[in-house]
Amino acid sequence: MKPTLVLVGRPNVGKSTLFNRLTKTRDAIVADLPGLTRDRHYGHGKVGSKPYLVVDTGGFEPLAKDGIFHEMARQTEQAIAEADAVVFVVDGRVGITAQDKEIANKLRKLERPVLVAVNKAEGMKHTVVAADFYELGLGEPFPVSATHGDGVRDLVEMALADFPEPDEDDAKDETPRVAIVGRPNVGKSTLINALMGEERVIAFDMPGTTRDAIFVDFERNGRKYTLIDTAGLRRRGKVFEAVEKFSVVKTLQSIEDANVVVLVLDADQDISDQDAHIAGFVVESGRSLVVAVNKWDSLDAYRRERIKVDLEHKLKFLSFATFHYISALKGLGLEKLFTSVDRAYAAAMAKLPTPKLTRVLLDAVARQAPPRHGGIFRPKLRYAHQGGSNPPLIVIHGNALDSLPESYRRYLEHTFREVFKLQGTPLRVQFNTSHNPFATKEVRKIGNPRDTFYKNREKKS
Known part of the structure; x- marks a missing residue:
């Protein structure tokens, strides 16, 4: 098993930048805005011969009692419970804050290694920038620069020092990647949680809760999958925030990286042109598709019939896809949904002699x-x-x-x-x-050889 490193810290200290450095990817959105990461974000990394799993978390506010920050704190606490080692990221240019001290009080109670990464230490004297953080009582601080990579390798080697070398058969298997896409607030995160049987991602009654593409390893009936929870896609004219623009790009990238896409529609709302646009992008990307019409349990018979007619009219170009009518909140219809996911994946990867x-x-x-x-x-x-x-x-x-x-x-x-x-x-x-090789321009220019012979004969005479 790969050891799991969990990145913890208050908002805007550089956890996502460090995550990208550790995974050698750009999977986590990075911008100079606090609270950008909300869900747990998993990635794979390797230092020397040792692979590891690294988890990016949202800004940790342990005293939050309600709202989105409370949900983010719950996600961080669940990640800490899964950790083999915790990397507590602090801001070396700001120094210790009251929030850092609150987080340190929680981390000191853990029965697992905690390393303090003093980020943004580039251009500063390391002994000076690290000195204040001994006050946290978590051992020797490690000055690093997530942006430039300074000190990051030493930090990871120290975190993994007590873990054995991996076996040869620990190589990561290729598993189907299933992207869950749709408009905002149609129940994508609720569907992920229903499939996982736990509150794996934040499901909050507010459009735009999910901002990044969240990769979740998942096993069902003995088969492994990677689920991708994505940000909701709105019409271009409705996208104003820079963060939301990043989220749209990440969602489109997730569709192209997936093997199968589950398009989630909201049965409580009319099927919109935006639903058709999202489906069209999936088809243009060449990805297998399963359509999940969510919140089906809340409709009466008349409304259900109207929705089916609307689907047939607006999404008739999806004749190759299977439609399922589900309730993610109550877990209804999910077994048949994943049967269609398996069938779509097998069709996409089929070998045709x-x-x-x-x-x-x-x-x-x-x-x-x-x-x-x-x-x-x-x-x-x-x-x-x-x-x-x-x-x-x-x-x-x-x-x-x-x-x-x-x-x-x-x-x-x-x-x-x-x-x-x-x-x-x-x-x-x-x-x-x-193509006929004799139907080229050169042959037509030469013409009939017999005609050329008689023309030359006339010239000589």
Whole structure:
């Protein structure tokens, strides 16, 4: 098992910057704004031969009794309970604050190592910047610079000193990545918590509670997944705060990094154009898709029928996706939802053998031949092979394929999807047309060799 390092501290001391340094990523949003991180954010790192798991937490305000800061404090306390070692991050340029002392009082009661990282120490004399922090009673402070990397390696080596070298078979397995996306306040975080069976991310009755993309390792029925909780996506004209703009970018990146996307819709609200825009981006990204219509338990029969009609009208381009009607708050419909997630992942990663693809193609052509182009010649489809996965790409070779009508392309796509059971994933079909090597401009310039012979003969005479 990898040891877990948890970063703790008051707001705006540089925990997310240190998280990015430790994981060698830009996974955590960093901006000069306090309270930007709210949920636990997990990442993987390695120093020397020792891998570790690092957890970024929101600004810790242990005295908060209600509101979002109380929820953030609960998340931090849960992370501390999971920790093998705690890194208490303080601001070396500001010095000790009353809030630092409150946090230190809690950390001194722990039965696990606590290291004090005095951040923003670049350009300062280390003995001077560290001196004040001995007052916290947590041992020797470590001056570091998360921005420049100064002292960070020594800090991590000290945190991991008592942990053994990892076994060779501890390599991280590739697991399906499932992104939960949708508009603000549709129940994405509630769905994550229902699947986990614990309050893993903050679910608060306020739009915009989730700001970053939160990665959660998750196991269901013996299979491992990585769930990605994302910030709600609003229309571009409604996005004003710089933080929210960062959140939108992180959500779009999460969609592209995922294998399967669960689009969460709110049954209490009408299906909006923004829902269709989000679904369209998922399809353009080529990601498998499952649609979860949340809060279904609160609707009467008439309203349910109206929602289904609305879905069929506004999201008809999602004919390949499976729709589920769930209640994340009550845990209804989640088993079938994840069955569809598994099916969509299998379809996205499916291996399509060339002989079978070609047989399916030729059978489809035999049932319905492509129409003649201009009433003169008929495109000829010769063979097919797989060109990629996630999403599946089928490459078809033949002659004059650029003249195939869109309706015939859809017919072939439907045939492949039906035969190979590619439910839940977009399917790309690419046509590669063979060209006649004798139909080049150079050959046309030369013309008929026999005509050239007679012209030369006339000149000589």
